[in-house]
Amino acid sequence: MPQPRGKSEKARNCYYGAMPTLIAAPARVEAAGNKPKLIDEYVGRVNSAHEQVSIAHMRSPGGWVEPGQTPEFDEFTVVLRGTLRVEHEGGFMDVCAGQAVIAHRGEWVRYSTPDPNGAEYVAVCLPAFSPAAVHRDA
Numbered sequence: 671m672p673q674p675r676g677k678s679e680k681a682r683n684c685y686y687g688a689m690p691t692l693i694a695a696p697a698r699v700e701a702a703g704n705k706p707k708l709i710d711e712y713v714g715r716v717n718s719a720h721e722q723v724s725i726a727h728m729r730s731p732g733g734w735v736e737p738g739q740t741p742e743f744d745e746f747t748v749v750l751r752g753t754l755r756v757e758h759e760g761g762f763m764d765v766c767a768g769q770a771v772i773a774h775r776g777e778w779v780r781y782s783t784p785d786p787n788g789a790e791y792v793a794v795c796l797p798a799f800s801p802a803a804v805h806r807d808a
Contacts, residue, residue: 693718696727702806703736714798724798729790730754735782742803743795745773752789755782780807 696710697717707730711717714724738757747754748770756763756771757780764784765771773779783789797803 691718699726701728701730701736703730703734705731705734707731707734707736711799714795715800721798722796724793724795726793726795726799727790728793729788730781730783731788732783732786734788736780736806738778738780738807740776740778740805741773741795741799742775742805743797743799744775745779745799746794746796747771747773748792750790750792752783752787753785754789754791755784756780757782 693712696712699709699711699716701707701709707728709726709728711724711726713720714726715721747756747765749765749767751767753767754765754771756765756773758773759778763771793799
């Protein structure tokens with residue numbers, strides 16, 4: 671590996687003092703909604719004790735719908751398979767495989783999967799998801 675100019679081996683090692691943390695497996699988190707949905711949290715309050723961000727892999731069955739919510743976090747969702755419907759105060763949008771959507775904190779949204787084969791997606795929340803900060807509809 672080429673050596674950066676002006677930095678000794680000792681200086682480079684001090685800069686990178688901490689080691690990376692392996693997340694060996696996700697934690698299964700309970701989901702809200704009318705049908706069973708799988709949520710595997712890799713990074714977040716449950717699996718890695720991070721409050722700044724959460725990263726979860728989700729798999730929801732066809733016909734799944736969850737209560738509406740007005741969260742205190744931004745949620746960035748990348749759809750890997752199927753279609754995720756995102757209802758909002760102005761209507762709804764269908765987010766298909768290969769697309770992404772951002773739900774902004776303080777906006778009302780409701781997620782569902784209209785496709786009979788369900789959907790698979792990854793959600794990133796900033797700050798991390800928490801039941802207290804999601805503010806689900808009653």
